[in-house]
Amino acid sequence: MVALENTDTAGMTIDVQAVSHSFELHGAPLPVLDGVELRVEPGELVALLGPSGCGKSTLLRLVAGLEPPSRGSILADGRPIDGPDPSRVVVFQDPTLYPWRTVRDNVALGLEARGLLRSQGHRIDKALALVGLTGFEKAYPHQLSGGMAQRAALARALVNDPRLLILDEPLGKLDSLTRLAMQSELVELWRSKGFTGLLVTHDIEEALFMATRVIVFSGRPARIKADLPIDRPYPRHRGDPVLTDLRHRILELLGLAETW
Amino acid sequence: MSVNDTAAALPAANGGALPIGGGLPSNLLLRFSAAALLWFAASGVTALWPDAADAQEWERTGEFASLLVVAAGLLVLATLLTTGIRPAPRGRLEAAIASLSASVPWLIALALGVTGWEILTAKLNLLPRPFFVPPQALLEVYLDDWPRLLDCFAASLRLLVTGYAVGSVLGVVTGVAIGWSRAVGYWVHPILRLIGPLPATAWLPIAFFAFPTSWSASVFLIALASGVPVTVLTWSGVAGVNSAYYDIARTLGASQRFLVLKVAVPAAMPHVFVGLFMGLGASFAVLVVAEMLGVKSGVGWYLQWAQGWAAYGNMYAALLVMALLCSGLVTLLFRVRDRLLAWQKGMLKW
Numbered sequence: 001m002v003a004l005e006n007t008d009t010a011g012m013t014i015d016v017q018a019v020s021h022s023f024e025l026h027g028a029p030l031p032v033l034d035g036v037e038l039r040v041e042p043g044e045l046v047a048l049l050g051p052s053g054c055g056k057s058t059l060l061r062l063v064a065g066l067e068p069p070s071r072g073s074i075l076a077d078g079r080p081i082d083g084p085d086p087s088r089v090v091v092f093q094d095p096t097l098y099p100w101r102t103v104r105d106n107v108a109l110g111l112e113a114r115g116l117l118r119s120q121g122h123r124i125d126k127a128l129a130l131v132g133l134t135g136f137e138k139a140y141p142h143q144l145s146g147g148m149a150q151r152a153a154l155a156r157a158l159v160n161d162p163r164l165l166i167l168d169e170p171l172g173k174l175d176s177l178t179r180l181a182m183q184s185e186l187v188e189l190w191r192s193k194g195f196t197g198l199l200v201t202h203d204i205e206e207a208l209f210m211a212t213r214v215i216v217f218s219g220r221p222a223r224i225k226a227d228l229p230i231d232r233p234y235p236r237h238r239g240d241p242v243l244t245d246l247r248h249r250i251l252e253l254l255g256l257a258e259t260w
Numbered sequence: 261m262s263v264n265d266t267a268a269a270l271p272a273a274n275g276g277a278l279p280i281g282g283g284l285p286s287n288l289l290l291r292f293s294a295a296a297l298l299w300f301a302a303s304g305v306t307a308l309w310p311d312a313a314d315a316q317e318w319e320r321t322g323e324f325a326s327l328l329v330v331a332a333g334l335l336v337l338a339t340l341l342t343t344g345i346r347p348a349p350r351g352r353l354e355a356a357i358a359s360l361s362a363s364v365p366w367l368i369a370l371a372l373g374v375t376g377w378e379i380l381t382a383k384l385n386l387l388p389r390p391f392f393v394p395p396q397a398l399l400e401v402y403l404d405d406w407p408r409l410l411d412c413f414a415a416s417l418r419l420l421v422t423g424y425a426v427g428s429v430l431g432v433v434t435g436v437a438i439g440w441s442r443a444v445g446y447w448v449h450p451i452l453r454l455i456g457p458l459p460a461t462a463w464l465p466i467a468f469f470a471f472p473t474s475w476s477a478s479v480f481l482i483a484l485a486s487g488v489p490v491t492v493l494t495w496s497g498v499a500g501v502n503s504a505y506y507d508i509a510r511t512l513g514a515s516q517r518f519l520v521l522k523v524a525v526p527a528a529m530p531h532v533f534v535g536l537f538m539g540l541g542a543s544f545a546v547l548v549v550a551e552m553l554g555v556k557s558g559v560g561w562y563l564q565w566a567q568g569w570a571a572y573g574n575m576y577a578a579l580l581v582m583a584l585l586c587s588g589l590v591t592l593l594f595r596v597r598d599r600l601l602a603w604q605k606g607m608l609k610w
Binding site for chain 1 (some may be wrong): 429483503504507508509510511512513517518522523527528538601603604
């Protein structure tokens with residue numbers, strides 16, 4: 001179990017070593033990841049971009065420890081991942097809040113599961129305040145808008161002080177204005193907390209606005225096509241010409257250059 | 261962070277407002293008066309119209325007439341109170357009267373029905389005897405035979421609650437086990453498929469033989485009847501839980517125990533309650549059959565006993581008790597459900 005009062009909140013190192021993965025589909029193996037090599041340093045925020053269905057989300061499930069890879073290994077701080085751990089928390093595209101629990105009880109989930117509710121309960125209010133949901137503790141998920149529900153899901157992750165935050169298209173289902181606002185909010189959180197971030201997104205602009213590095217994947221089975229450091233200071237500006245050039249570059253890599 | 265994307269804002273927290281905020285019907289006074297008048301009429305018919313000469317004189321006719329007068333009197337009281345509560349009702353008593361006003365059509369129909377019943381049976385003797393009895397015959401049973409009826413009511417309730425509780429608990433446990441464990445599913449599913457559709461009453465002959473007492477046999481039968489639907493519905497509820505709920509809990513450090521008790525079971529609750537409702541209905545049927553055929557007490561036994569003596573008044577009285585018992589338990593189950601599944605509703609009271 002990871003130390004809970006890790007006041008340094010240092011990010012985690014993730015080492016993906018020659019990972020290949022395939023699913024069974026109608027009795028035949030369907031390869032989704034092919035020899036992926038990726039090292040993520042502590043405190044990085046790495047965006048994974050690629051065609052729809054290429055296997056990016058599968059890679060996140062493997063890093064989260066929800067499934068073991070077919071081949072290769074993934075190391076967290078040098079130790080092989082052999083299952084889920086509260087130090088590596090996932091935020092999915094759907095908030096997947098438990099509809100029978102209030103916002104507060106949803107956020108309390110991780111502490112409750114590990115028997116820390118009594119000693120660490122005060123962290124729930126802090127997490128709720130962090131995502132701006134103070135005052136909505138007693139609301140049920142069906143009473144929340146999409147953005148608020150996703151904030152609650154974020155609080156549910158952050159209350160565990162994760163050292164790796166795995167974001168699987170967390171803003172994919174939000175309206176575009178809420179999405180732009182929450183991109184900035186996520187960057188703020190990441191910068192103040194210092195955790196390592198892995199972000200799967202379909203939105204090139206989102207990747208460039210948020211990430212320190214963008215990994216571009218090929219179609220299924222996913223291979224890494226390019227590894228682009230985004231060496232721009234925060235807070236970033238959407239109109240930054242450097243980002244615009246990078247956007248062009250990524251569109252080329254994804255075979256969409258003619259749309260430029 | 262800002263929370264200005266509160267498109268689906270919380271309901272206003274003014275839980276104090278009465279649900280009848282729309283105001284009372286304007287002709288409330290008239291409606292209450294009409295109802296009161298009809299109840300007085302029913303009482304008058306009962307007390308003043310002599311019973312048919314070609315039949316027995318019914319006892320307790322006077323008491324029944326008095327009861328009707330009391331009902332009418334209460335309505336008069338309500339009528340008087342309604343005049344004071346316009347324009348908007350306040351306070352508990354007035355709210356009660358306001359909700360009573362919604363039942364005025366029923367009160368009128370009941371008064372007419374009782375009067376018609378009284379005339380057709382006691383006054384004109386038009387319906388075949390002894391199968392049809394006037395309302396005062398039921399009152400007579402309640403006034404004279406209440407200790408035995410109460411006893412039977414208590415016995416039925418005890419038997420039903422015991423059997424239903426055993427069946428429900430075992431049903432939920434079995435359903436969760438089948439839904440959760442492949443091994444349990446492998447062994448239990450075929451048995452459930454074979455035995456589940458069999459009506460529990462088919463076990464009656466062997467149950468009364470195999471169990472030491474007819475009471476324990478009846479508990480078994482009721483538990484079986486209620487347990488099967490609870491098992492099947494719980495199982496389907498657990499099997500249908502969104503797998504992402506488990507992924508979330510696992511990444512947050514949940515144990516298997518937590519996944520079952522805090523994720524699978526609450527997520528399956530809406531299904532479980534459908535099963536509990538179906539099981540309750542099945543248990544009523546088995547209760548009556550078991551009491552008629554084996555157990556020597558309870559409302560079912562009373563029905564059988566009354567029929568044996570051609571005491572049809574007693575039978576109707578017992579049927580009414582039975583109906584109240586069943587309907588009361590269903591109401592109770594719905595109350596519990598509404599409470600536990602409040603999160604499902606669009607509108608939430610707190």
